[in-house]
Each structure stands twice: as C-alpha cells, then as structure tokens.
Amino acid sequence: MPHRNAPLTETGRLRLARCIVEDKGPLRRAAERFQVSPTTAQRWADRYRRLGEAGMTDRSSRPHASPRQTQTRTERRIIKVRVLRHWGPARIASLLRLAPSTVHRVLTRYGLARLTHLDRATGRVIRRYKRARRGELVHVDIKKLGNIPDDGGHKVLGRQAGRKTRSGTGYSYLHTAVDDHSRLAYSEIFTDEKKETAVAF
Structure with missing residues (x-):
C-alpha cells in the first residue's frame, strides 16, 4: 500500500516510466507533469528499464542486514524472563541491563501478548469467547x-x-x-x- 502522501500510485509510476522510456519524453517535463522531482522520475524510469512493469510495485524498506540487531541469546533471555516471571519491558530491562525499548521491540517481534491480555495466575492469553451464530447468546x-x-x-x-x-x-x-x-x-x-x-x- 503506497504512503498516503506519495504523489504516485503504482499505476502513476508506470505511466511516468512509459512516458520517459517508451515515448522518449524529456525527463524534466515528465517529472513536472507527474509532480515529482527529476530524481524520482529517473529512479522509476531506470527501474522500469531493468524490471519492466513488475518494478513499479512497492519494495520492503527493511535492510538486507541488521548488524546491530539484538543477539539471539539475549532475545531468548528476554523471552524466558517474560514467560517465567510475567514482567513488563521495564523490569526485564532492569534485570538484564538493557534498554526498555530494546526489550519491548523483542517482545513485539515475537508476538508476546501484553500483560493486560494475560491471566495473572497462569500467564496464558485470555481468549474472549464468541458464539458461532447470531442470536445464540x-x-x-x-x-x-x-x-x-x-x-x-x-x-x-x-x-x-x-x-x-x-x-x-x-x-x-x-x-x-x-x-x-x-x-x-x-x-x-x-x-x-x-x-x-x-x-x-
């Protein structure tokens, strides 16, 4: 899904790229017509030359490598404390000498429920019941x-x-x-x- 402030949708990118590559239109005029910078117009035209229509789709902004990502061993320790003690990010961070934001990010990445969604006694996720048919309850x-x-x-x-x-x-x-x-x-x-x-x- 394109960013809400993005000037071009996938269809608009394709039209811009075709205007430059296939119709041989001037780059600056095409950029002006589609209300983007010449650099942006050049990028979409180059991608169209390399990948064709498939290159007009959004790509993930996630980096190829994350050398500063929390080590797997540390992540396991965070998860172990959460499961055994039912602590929040701040207390876990204090125990393991980490930043609370790091602990929160790890818990979110592994889909661990918020403490408010857990049963305090058992630590299990509280499941809201729901009847199968309308009017049943x-x-x-x-x-x-x-x-x-x-x-x-x-x-x-x-x-x-x-x-x-x-x-x-x-x-x-x-x-x-x-x-x-x-x-x-x-x-x-x-x-x-x-x-x-x-x-x-």
Whole structure:
C-alpha cells in the first residue's frame, strides 16, 4: 500500500516510466507533469528499464542486514524472563541491563501478548469467547441515569435555584442488548427497571 502522501500510485509510476522510456519524453517535463522531482522520475524510469512493469510495485524498506540487531541469546533471555516471571519491558530491562525499548521491540517481534491480555495466575492469553451464530447468546444490561430537569439543573441555575427545580427529575433506565456473535448493540430508554419492562425489552 503506497504512503498516503506519495504523489504516485503504482499505476502513476508506470505511466511516468512509459512516458520517459517508451515515448522518449524529456525527463524534466515528465517529472513536472507527474509532480515529482527529476530524481524520482529517473529512479522509476531506470527501474522500469531493468524490471519492466513488475518494478513499479512497492519494495520492503527493511535492510538486507541488521548488524546491530539484538543477539539471539539475549532475545531468548528476554523471552524466558517474560514467560517465567510475567514482567513488563521495564523490569526485564532492569534485570538484564538493557534498554526498555530494546526489550519491548523483542517482545513485539515475537508476538508476546501484553500483560493486560494475560491471566495473572497462569500467564496464558485470555481468549474472549464468541458464539458461532447470531442470536445464540445476547447480553442484556441496564444502566441507571439521572434525569436533568426541564429548565436545567444546579449547574445552569445555581445550587439554590437548582434545588427548587424538581420537575422532570428522577431516573431513566437505559436497557442495552449486545449480540455475542456480531457484537451488534441495541438500546432503549425506559422509566423503570422492573422485571416486566426488562422482559418486554
């Protein structure tokens, strides 16, 4: 996927390269037409000459070699401490005398879950259950919300006037149902939370 600020998509690169290579158009004019620098236009034209249409795709920016990458032995020690002690990057870094950013990068590279996603007792990843079909399981919850008086409460009228204004006060009850499979939510507001109202909802 091209960078969101990139002036050329793969199709645009191909058109630019063909304009220079096949149509023999001037490099600077082609660069101006496609709103890129002459250096960029030259790079895409050269790649088109070497690789053809396949050369217009994005390449990985990852270096061919990473001589300063953390050693495998150190990575294993980081992972061992994480698995056995369930520590975060800062504590592991302190124990192994490394930078916390290095430890975090290693944990991310190996796909180790965040501590918040782990069960503290067992260290296993918490798996969220999900039903196979819609409507198989529906979660229902009720939230009690205080009503604001018709002409405003004490935040608008001040404490004394707000206490006198009691019309429209009380509570509303937001009934919400969430389908476990699709996570679709549906809500309605009622004046009470009695069993008859909840069952009807």
